Amino acid sequence: MTKQYLLGNEAIAKGCLESPVHFVTGYPGTPSSEVIDILRSLPERDLYVEWSVNEKVALENALAAAWCGLRALCTMKHVGLNVAADPLMTSAYTGVTGGLVIMSADDPFAHSSQNEQDSRCYALFSRVPCLDPSTIQEAHDMARDAFALSEQFSIPVIFRPTTRICHSKGDTLVGSPGTSGKKGEFHKNPQQYVVIPAHTRVLHRILNQKQPHIKKALVEKGYNKAVVRGPVAVVASGIAAAYVQEVLPANVSFMKIGAYPIDEEWLAEFVRQHEKVLVVEELHPVVEEAVRQVAGCVAVHGKKDGMVPFEGELSTVAVARIMLACGIPPSRVFPDSAPAGNLPPRPPILCAGCPHRPVFFAMRKVFRDGIFPSDIGCYTLGLQLGAVDTTICMGASVTIASGIAHSGEERDIVATIGDSTFLHTGIPGLLNAVYNGARIILVILDNRITAMTGHQPNPSTGVTACGVPTPPVSLEAICRACGVTYVETVDPYDLVSLHAVLKEARERPGVKVIIARQPCVITARRAGVRRGRFQVDADTCTACGLCIKFGCPAIEKVNEKAFINDQCSGCGVCVQICPAGAIGKEVKR
């Protein structure tokens, strides 16, 4: 065992290697992505690792491996579990041979997500066990042990860290990786693997019969534990348990829930020894509902009486204030400290030279009253440029676009979607739009990478997760196969062509697809592309402000005139925007 300072996701990856895991799939999503990024970047690897096309595909692949007796890990963010919900629900029935761990990373406060859903609800819904770490060490240990738990009960296990576990760091004791490289073998068993009604009714009964045994085991294994110290108790789960422990007075009882389902008999015995119980957890009141069911006359505080917020994330300060409000004085009080006012915000922004920016710029020019459904990716930041009107979930740009079109809206509808998102769940929407005769334009922002989550390769990149070359998929061929007759590919750095193609597409009937292809500026830089910087000739600049409005972080205003700073990547789009011809290649003096 060695002690290392690890990111939560690194600790999870190391835990899986110690298990050892044999088969890994997933789709990138913050805050889950680093687990596979670490496993795929190992210098030596005798396990199978893939970035899958979407979470449903990922889970089905991992399930198959687990049926073949391998230990399989499938990673995703919480909303990815919606996409994978179909195989999840029935894999609980079929069970597994090798351990199957589904890591679904939740994001309280929606730091980088479209909602704050709680993966523990999926565990209750599907009746599979769920592990909920409160520290990085626990995340490591749970990831290591989850496969054996899955095998013990022949059932998939959901592993649910939150952002403040995945993207926190701590000193962590880690062991050595186990020996992987096991070969899977499929044993035919239609009663288990073919879920026709006659089989599935039996499987459902078996799933239900497992439940009491799982509940007991989770207490016996120490995931759920309690200490009685007085007439008042705090019950906490996940990282909220760490927050509570920092401010818990010595005379207050404490129960930590680290795994579900909760053993109700065990829970009732604890709760009934107290006069008052406060339940502290993030997101859905999963633990609180269980506590309330067994509480009888014991007073219970939590979300349902307004003491703990349903939304957002907790912190040690928030927990201390909740305890105080519930009449449980915390061991530490925190000062009120207000931030400085009147400061300009600094939101994340598309990079200097990002190929998405000129597309949004051209869309706004050509379609002055257009409607712009968009999707999930870096390009959602096009909101700041006035070119993103809707975002709901992966692949929903094209479907929202066709829905608006069929609703009778007469304005032009121009949707944007990235290459990875298009391949994830965009294709069925495009097929549907063509089949049903929608009149829309779809712009595929093809930067050949899944950029937002940390530049993971996808089928358009030309390499697999582990760097093995693979033929890049032709987006043009996919669109044509869906029945699109107008498919045009354009370089987004070429504003003139971009305008021309958008104008031409506007005049055509049906579904039009424009593929704006240019590598992500970050991957291009890493690959050694150096275009040389541009500069503004201050004497020629008329201070018209057009290039400033373009919104590139490399363009500043200095003494009312434009100035190009050292973030410039040399894309040259601003040169085409400047009406005075004041921008040119940098001249070294």
Added chain:
Amino acid sequence: MSGSFDILMVGIGGQGIILASNILGEACLIEGRSVRGAETHGMAQRGGSVEGHIRIDGKFGPLIAPGTAHMMIAFDMLEGLRYAHFLAPGGHMVVNSHMVIPTSVFMQGAAVPAEEEVLERLGGLSLCLVDADALAAEAGSPLSQNVVMIGAASWFMPCAPESLLGAVERLVPKKTMEINRKAFELGRAAGERCREGSRGA
């Protein structure tokens, strides 16, 4: 009391806060201390305002409460002011004497305080100004700003400078170690001037 020494690092995505946080964490390992940290990852980094929490001797959650940070390291002056309310009374702020104006200011014409105004508003704090850009250039690479800042801050935290430098050595590519050692030493010299009562650069 939690007993931890809490350091908040703030800046702009891309300034190297994650490496700086790793250096502090690794220094804690060298000294056999427990440590907790939290930082901004993912798209939120793209040129946005970012924060890194480090709790030396921390045993619980990673987040530092407003009004309780024993020290702040601000890689940008404007971000220093944005997060100044995290500093505990008597805490030190080591701050880069430069600020990057947010692009939104140019696009939307939003008001932005001048550097003098930012300094004035930080006036009540125990401030150590470091010209990290110039010192990093002197060390040999603008990328070594984060190590300059850690060098300057090394006077105000419980980890020994040898441990911090040892951590730098473990974490940076070998060929950049000489630059980073120089960056650490230049930063440490700048921090010493603050410790002697002046405000630095």
